[in-house]
Each structure stands twice: as C-alpha cells, then as structure tokens.
Amino acid sequence: MSYVRDNGLARARKRRERRSIAILVFCALLVLGAIVFAATFISSPSKQSGPCPNGTVSSAPPEIASFTLNVYNASGSKGAAATAAEALRTHGFRMGVVGNDPYQHSEDGVGEVRFGPDGAALAKRYVATLVPGAKLVQDGRDGNSVDVVVGSSFPTIAAAPASPSPSPVCK
Structure with a gap:
C-alpha cells in the first residue's frame, strides 16, 4: 500500500x-x-x-361628570325637582342635592341656573343648553357646583339618547 x-x-x-x-x-x-x-x-x-374599549361607550363628555349639579324645586309642584334631576342624570351629570329651593322663593318663569365663578363656563356650556329660557345667576359660591332651580314653566327635559353600540376596534 x-x-x-x-x-x-x-x-x-x-x-x-x-x-x-x-x-x-x-x-x-x-x-x-x-x-x-x-x-x-x-x-x-x-x-x-x-386600551381596547371594553364595550361601554359614554356619550357624555368627561367634563359633565367633573362638577356637581344640584336641582331645586321653586315651582310649587310636588316632585318637579326629582323629575328634572332624573332627566338630567341621563345626560351624564353627577347629581348632588335634589329638593326644595334653599332660598325658599317661588319661581314663576322657567327657572334659574345658579353657579359660582369656577362653574360659570360649565353652567353655560352644559346646563343652560338643556334649560332654554332659564335665568343665569352667578352667586358667590366656592367651587364649580351648579344649581338648577325648577320654575313653574320649566320645560320637560328629554332623556339623553341611548349610547351607540361600540364598533369593534381591537382583535
């Protein structure tokens, strides 16, 4: 080899x-x-x-829930404040006191929207649009709470429309 x-x-x-x-x-x-x-x-x-939407869609702007809305009855009709408060709640407002007007005066017109300096823009933008003809009254309160005073000619506030069903965005 x-x-x-x-x-x-x-x-x-x-x-x-x-x-x-x-x-x-x-x-x-x-x-x-x-x-x-x-x-x-x-x-x-x-x-x-x-995040993906969880299926709940709020039709109310976030600012509506940022202040307290009190509803007072000055019309003389029993339950007027409660009826108005329930309709306003459907629009997304955070409700405070519902009862008789603490100033104890009778309102013959539509009513009043009372607010302090911090709540002026909120009252004019959100509340006054739902209560046409109401007098806008700025008082000296602290904070951004707004009062709706129901008068004898207070209009019926329509409930907020049902929120639309969410469209599927996430997979």
Missing part, C-alpha cells in the same frame, strides 16, 4: 470551504430572522394606541 503524501494544503482548503459554508449559513439565518422580526413588528398593533 502506498500512501500519498500531502503537504496539508488539501486539508486546509477543505477546512476553509467548511468554514465559509458555516459562515454563509449563519449569515443567511441571521438575515431570515431579521426579516421575520421586522414583519412581526410591523404587522402587530401598536402598544401606545391605548
């Missing part, structure tokens, strides 16, 4: 080929992984978009 003597060049060449193939396979897998990661990242919903 004869052995072929080599000087190691053939073995070195095979080693280089194997090393080159291993590096090429590693680079190809790295590129493939980057493409998969990018595709997953782009197609997934953003986490900064906010």
Whole structure:
C-alpha cells in the first residue's frame, strides 16, 4: 500500500470551504430572522394606541361628570325637582342635592341656573343648553357646583339618547 503524501494544503482548503459554508449559513439565518422580526413588528398593533374599549361607550363628555349639579324645586309642584334631576342624570351629570329651593322663593318663569365663578363656563356650556329660557345667576359660591332651580314653566327635559353600540376596534 502506498500512501500519498500531502503537504496539508488539501486539508486546509477543505477546512476553509467548511468554514465559509458555516459562515454563509449563519449569515443567511441571521438575515431570515431579521426579516421575520421586522414583519412581526410591523404587522402587530401598536402598544401606545391605548386600551381596547371594553364595550361601554359614554356619550357624555368627561367634563359633565367633573362638577356637581344640584336641582331645586321653586315651582310649587310636588316632585318637579326629582323629575328634572332624573332627566338630567341621563345626560351624564353627577347629581348632588335634589329638593326644595334653599332660598325658599317661588319661581314663576322657567327657572334659574345658579353657579359660582369656577362653574360659570360649565353652567353655560352644559346646563343652560338643556334649560332654554332659564335665568343665569352667578352667586358667590366656592367651587364649580351648579344649581338648577325648577320654575313653574320649566320645560320637560328629554332623556339623553341611548349610547351607540361600540364598533369593534381591537382583535
């Protein structure tokens, strides 16, 4: 038997080929992984978009619940304040005291909307629009509470329309 003597060049060449193939396979897998990661990242919903709606939709602006609305009866008709308060509650107002007018005066007109300096904008924007013809009276109260005084000609306040059903946003 004869052995072929080599000087190691053939073995070195095979080693280089194997090393080159291993590096090429590693680079190809790295590129493939980057493409998969990018595709997953782009197609997934953003986490900064906010929480998914839980099925409840409030038609009332958040400011409506930020102040207390008191309803007082100055009409002489029993239960007028309670009826008005129930209708106003459906619009999203946070109700406070419902009862007879603490000033104990009789109101022959539509009524009054009373408020302090902090509640002036809220009273004019939200309450006065539901009670057309009511007198706007700014008193010296602290805080942003608003009073509705029901007079003998107080209009019937329609209940707020039912809130729309939410459209599915999240999957």
